[in-house]
Amino acid sequence: MTETTAATGPSLADLEARATARRDRPAYGHDALITCDRLVRVFATDGVEVQALQGLDLLVRDGELMALVGASGSGKSTLMNILAGLDEPTAGAARVAGCDLLGMGSKERLRYRREVVGFVWQQTARNLLPYLTAAQNVALPMQLRGRTARSKRAKAERADRLLQMLEVAECRDRRPHQMSGGQQQRVAIAVALANDPAVLLADEPTGELDSHTAERIFAAFRTANEELGTTIVIVTHDQAVASEVRRTVAIRDGRTSTEVLRRTEVDESTGQESLISREYAMLDRAGRLQLPAEYTEALDMRDRVALELEKDHIGVWPDERG
Numbered sequence: 001m002t003e004t005t006a007a008t009g010p011s012l013a014d015l016e017a018r019a020t021a022r023r024d025r026p027a028y029g030h031d032a033l034i035t036c037d038r039l040v041r042v043f044a045t046d047g048v049e050v051q052a053l054q055g056l057d058l059l060v061r062d063g064e065l066m067a068l069v070g071a072s073g074s075g076k077s078t079l080m081n082i083l084a085g086l087d088e089p090t091a092g093a094a095r096v097a098g099c100d101l102l103g104m105g106s107k108e109r110l111r112y113r114r115e116v117v118g119f120v121w122q123q124t125a126r127n128l129l130p131y132l133t134a135a136q137n138v139a140l141p142m143q144l145r146g147r148t149a150r151s152k153r154a155k156a157e158r159a160d161r162l163l164q165m166l167e168v169a170e171c172r173d174r175r176p177h178q179m180s181g182g183q184q185q186r187v188a189i190a191v192a193l194a195n196d197p198a199v200l201l202a203d204e205p206t207g208e209l210d211s212h213t214a215e216r217i218f219a220a221f222r223t224a225n226e227e228l229g230t231t232i233v234i235v236t237h238d239q240a241v242a243s244e245v246r247r248t249v250a251i252r253d254g255r256t257s258t259e260v261l262r263r264t265e266v267d268e269s270t271g272q273e274s275l276i277s278r279e280y281a282m283l284d285r286a287g288r289l290q291l292p293a294e295y296t297e298a299l300d301m302r303d304r305v306a307l308e309l310e311k312d313h314i315g316v317w318p319d320e321r322g
């Protein structure tokens, strides 16, 4: 790295200009639908503290369909429970569709859960009421919402349309025990979409299903995303599901660590489509970057590295003095 010495400090005018630029800079995540800003969640049980989230940053744009992956205990469910409005972070900020998840009162929280987010859980039984038919299960959130102009008939029609869109129209008058696990999950997606939420959250929605059924559930999420424009975040262990989406974010030790983006490229000469996927490391706002362990271990990098700024990249070198 080049060594520099500061001969003269910045002038007062420079400092003022810098302060103005900082003040006028848009806030972190100002144009995102979901913003998690240094989220921390600490659980304390029997005097032992567990830091489930350790300053997690995540931005999700309107209309995205993305997957969250990570080892068991990395903090995925903790994050989903916060985004679902079921739990509160210990510190940090979380906003979804303009709602501040930290400052909500109980009434606001209830409205948030009914109107702004929809969720689908892994356990099929948790998603549906056993004594209601599929159509009644889908109509229920609309009835609970109350104060809308939708008539009873309009609600029933919307329920039918959603069941049709998710290819479970034949289950309309069946109760959950008369449906397969896959059908139950597709009805659950219809229930979650009933009030046209801005965001649909799904925690391991295919966890209890075989791979063929899981594929169909995933197709149902894609339909919801494409036809209704709903932003969807799916937590999954299923590599097949994770590789179907354009963006997969990995969580490690309560923080977002890497991200894989996929795009389709068309070869101009042959017209053949190919899927290009690339893995990125997260760079936080303080400029911190986590290098993959396999990279640092391969070059025996520890404690300290040397950096070099090049025209189009930054070089990272082992500390030769070390």
Ligand SMILES: Nc1ncnc2c1ncn2[C@@H]1O[C@H](COP(=O)(O)OP(=O)(O)OP(=O)(O)O)[C@@H](O)[C@H]1O
Binding pocket: 043, 044, 045, 050, 051, 052, 070, 071, 072, 073, 074, 075, 076, 077, 078, 079
């Ligand atoms: N209510 C709780 N009380 C105490 N500790 C908790 C609680 N909920 C989660 N934890 C702990 O927080 C950490 C993160 O848990 P979390 O359930 O978010 O992980 P996960 O990534 O969803 O795991 P899995 O894939 O196994 O569901 C774990 O160490 C877990 O034991």
